[in-house]
Amino acid sequence: MLAGTLLALRDHARVRAIGAVIARYGMGDVMHRLGLSELLPGSKTAVPSEMPERSAPERLRRALEELGPTFIKLGQILATRNDLLPVEWTQELEKLQGHAAPVPWESIRSELESALGQTVEQAFARFDDQVLASASMAQVYRACLQDGTEVVVKVQRPGLEPLIQADLRLLKQIARLVQQQGLLPEYRPYDIVRALADAIADELDFTREAANTVAVRENMEPFKDIVVPRVHMEWTSPTVMVQDFVPGVSPIKEAELLAIGADRPLLARRGALAFLHMVLEDGLFHADPHPGNMMALPGNKVAFIDFGLVGHVTERRRQQLLVLLRAIVDGQADGVATTLLDWSGAEDFDWTRLEESAQRYVARQSSGLLSISAALLDFMALARENHLILPPDLALLFKAFITADGVLKRLDPQFDVVEVAQPVIMGLMRKQYSPRRVYADLQRSLLESRQLAMDAPQLLRLLMHRVRQGKISARIQVEGMPRLASSLEKAATRLAIAIVTAAFVLILGPVLVTRGPSWLGLTIFSWAGLLAALLGLVLVLWGFWRRR
Incomplete structure (x- = not known):
């Protein structure tokens, strides 16, 4: 039914085009296993003879490249998820840099002048219409402002939004269908598509990239040897961004x-x-600090450019990250396991297995020179092994760490980022536990407690109102409930028998102890009662002993 609905929609042509690409690269078997082959017509077409010679990760990467910017961005997001995918898949997806054949200058010129509100000649003293870089979402050109400032101009490729919106609609439908069928629950497909939609929204609006660049530039002001280009906000719009040209050298260019x-x-x-x-x-x-975005400048300065993809780390995340890095350096398996559980939010897990995995993890890290890239890749493999999923922001952070570490190693093969990071981490941890920080945290806690105390009467009144109306309900799930019910039933039966027996004893006891033959001054019923009491005491003590 879903397939028929989708085919009836305006995205019909795009659906068929995607199905054809999937078939061409031999990915139809994957769609079939997911129960989605009916969704994408043409995806069941026979696989071309040359495709099986290529690995599945390579075929996926080539298919995503052909499908365009939405799917390229999806692949780039998946490339950060070493907690979900094996290394051979993420390494192949890392090759997705979004390069594309350039759009003719006349089409770009029209887009540029529409955004600027004036002609190219009016806005710039010089404009080089030869493409400096061409990506799936934008093209970059060299230019010079009227005041002589050398700049680069980033212009969005025309006609992107309708195609991207059609792709996102389709991907959301697929993700919803996969989740409804209970497939790939550990991958959380709808969350991945939602992250994709957010990432594309950021990339389609260049004012967001401009704001990120301005913010990082301000943050880096204390570092005199770090360069972040200045953005010319007067020429920047959602589809155009103008910033200073940075004549940097890629770390991989030896000469x-x-x-x-x-x-x-x-x-x-x-x-x-x-x-x-x-x-x-x-x-x-x-x-995304790859060699094209983190460059060397004369005077041993380092430049960071292209802030289309940035990550945000909350204060709580930063504290958790410090704890993890310290646990890795000190070989604390409990700290590694606890941090991973805290991040994943998992409720169903095997603690013993996780603890053993964490112990093996810290043993591997302490067996030689600690590499931050290897440690983080291994950490994500640890999560994957225990079926624990990291939040997307952490997966992005770890991937950025790994990429940056790789670039730094290209500059200096002997570079030890742990040696550089350790004093920084120790300084930040000392700052966290300084008297001023502790006092500030105490003040914040007191304010929160005061607010909680002020809200308590209102919450209590609301609770009592719900109780009076009989609208309070609770759903409690207890492991082993049938066994517990059986035990309670047995206990209730025994209690009932004991009460009835006690009642008979209380009624008949005074009569029976004076009747019947006697021995050593006690009647036979008295001896029977004494024997029963002793036997009962023995059974009670035996029961307590067995529970120990």
Whole structure:
């Protein structure tokens, strides 16, 4: 029914196009296993003979590239999820950089002038219409403002939004169908699609990227050796962004680094300190610091550009991250396991298995020189092994750490980010437990307690009102409830027998103790009562002993 509904919608042509691409790259078997082959017509077509020679991760990556910006972004999000996917899949998806054939200049010119409200010649003293970079969502050009400032101009590719909205509608339908069928519950498909929609919304509005760039630039002001380009907000709109041109050198270009006299170990150290500051102190960090976005400048300066993808770390997350990093460095398995559980929010898990996995994890990290990339990849594998899912913000943070560490190692193969990070972590932990911080936390707790005390009477009145109306209900699930019910039934039966027996004893006892033959001064019924009392005492003591 869902397939028929989708096919009747305006996205009919797009649905068929996606099905054809899936079939062309031999991914129809995956759709069939998910029960979605009827949803995408054409996906059951036979696989071309050359495709089985390629690995499944490569075929998926090629299919996503052909499907366009929405699916490329989906692949880039999945590339951060080492807690969900094996390394061979995420490594292949990391190759999705969104490169695309450029749109002709005349189409871009129309989009640019519409956003600027004037002609290109009026806005710029010089504009180079040769594409500097072409991605799936935007194209970048060199230009010069009327005051002589060298800039880069990022222009959104025309006609993107209708295609992206059609793709998102389809992906939401697929995710909803997968969840309704109870498939892939650990992947939380609808949450992934929702994260995709949020990420694309950020990328489609260049004013958000501009705001991120401005914020990071302000945060980096204390670092005189870190460069973040200035954004020219007067020329920036949702589809156009203008910022200073940064003549940086990629860390992977050996000859160019040599030409500017780069001190590679110093550059690596400065880049690491800046990135740690973004994550652990500012809570706003560059989430894609690959060699094209983190560059070297003359004078051993480091530049960060392209803030289309950023991550946010709350204060609570930063504290948890400090605890995790300290637990990894100190080899504290309990700290690793507890932090992972706290992040996953899992209710159904095997603590013994998790504890054993965490102990093996810290043993692996302490067996040699600690690598932050290896430690984080292994941590996400630990989560995957125990069927624990990390929140998307943490998966993005870990991926950014791993990417940055890789770039820094390209600058200096001997670079040890743990050595750089350890004093930073210790300083932040001392700051957390300083008298001023403890006093501030105490004040905040007192204010929250005061507010709770002020709200209590109103909450109590509401509760009493619900009780009077009989609208309070509770649903309690107790493990082993049938066994508990059986035990309670047996206990009630025994209690009833005991009460009845006691009643008979109380009524007939005074009569029976004076009747019948006697021995050693006691009647036979008295001896029977004494024997029963002793036997009962023995049974009670035996029961207590067995429970110990």
